[in-house]
Amino acid sequence: MLALALAPGQEPPPAPPDSARSPASHPQQSLQPQSSALPKSRPVSISVPKIHLKTRVETVATAPNGSVDMPDDPDHAAWYHGSPTPGATGNAVVVGHVDSRSGPAAFYGLGALRPGDSLSVDRRDGRTAHFTVERIKVWPADRFPSEKVYGPTSAPRLTLITCADWDPEAQTYRSNLVITAHPGS
């Protein structure tokens, strides 16, 4: 009975580092064109070894409220088709649920990532785009810097987004956890 209570799914997701909540410090926009850019090809799956995540990547569009839609299956991640494909030039946006109605979802463990951790995206063309976590931010939903998070970049970048900061009164997440990664492993 107790074992059941402690089963994964009842535990809040790992907390991001404190620095994720500090005001935007280093304005890092790598604007130099990067020779390591891969050609355009849709993502198939994403792997984040540190949190034992390997899952399928769906394709989503803009949500009715203007944000990015979420994957149908909470165990999947989703690539925003208004952004470049991961590994190609530009800012590729991949979103995922932190939890579902029944337990942890694909991006449950994302808060455990720290700068320097590696992740990769397998693509339809058979190539794998490797990335290194660069920075971790928690942005409140009511002050969400859309342009900074979704805006274009001249170099390949991967932006992962999920929810953070459960609000027990409102019964909703108040913030987004935003992780940016640059090419390289």
Added chain:
Amino acid sequence: MNKTSAISLAAVTVIAPLMTLAPIASADGMPTEGGEDAQLNANLEPVPFSKMTGTGTAHVSLKGNTASVKVKANGLLKDAPHAQHFHIAAKGVCPPASAAKKRNDIKSINTTDGQPFYGDIGTSLTTSGDTSPDSALAVDRFPTGPDFTYERSIEVSDAAAKSLREGTGVVVVHGVDVNGNGEYDNVLGPSDLDPNLPSEATNPALCGSLKMGAKGAVAGGEGSTQSNNPSTTTLAGAGGLLSVAAVAMYLRRRTSRQS
């Protein structure tokens, strides 16, 4: 002999044929009185067979008919003018490789080949003066390669504003050098826009669809992993033991949150 001035002279004669190509974008413009503000982004990629290796980005902030435009491009032909436009009101996409035709035995995509995909010229992204389709080839008023950052606030036509808001606007930067000899020449024959210009000078080089940027935080969780969520407590509610566990975890979470 300065290629630029030669081309800009030639450009004058080009206006007429081009206007047939782009039958006045604003003519059918229904007044889009105060359309919603829009933030649009494009990643510029090489057009197939253009032999381009450069890339770029474009950002458009649209308020009413005022567009604040920023285009960054790199890897273009050095010291050569690069005409750039919003193409509008077609499929809103860049031409695929299958749009190419053979000219002088070399596969290429010229401006007309791309038209079914990106549409007619709606706005000329000139550095000064007129920005209508009339200035489509005003090469003395376009940025020069190899790299440039272009920033300008311009009034666009109703048709262009409408197309941009609908997500069918495309940024196209023109001017290629497929034989890599450092200048626009006739390797691909004459331009489809004006036989007095080389095709290399007007062929599309970089292209990107302007898409509405996503806005706002995502809704990526239901809260079942939060121990103070009633849905989990109800689920666990069979035994008081579980509620105790839930409270314990709640406290633990609070602690970790504050650290």
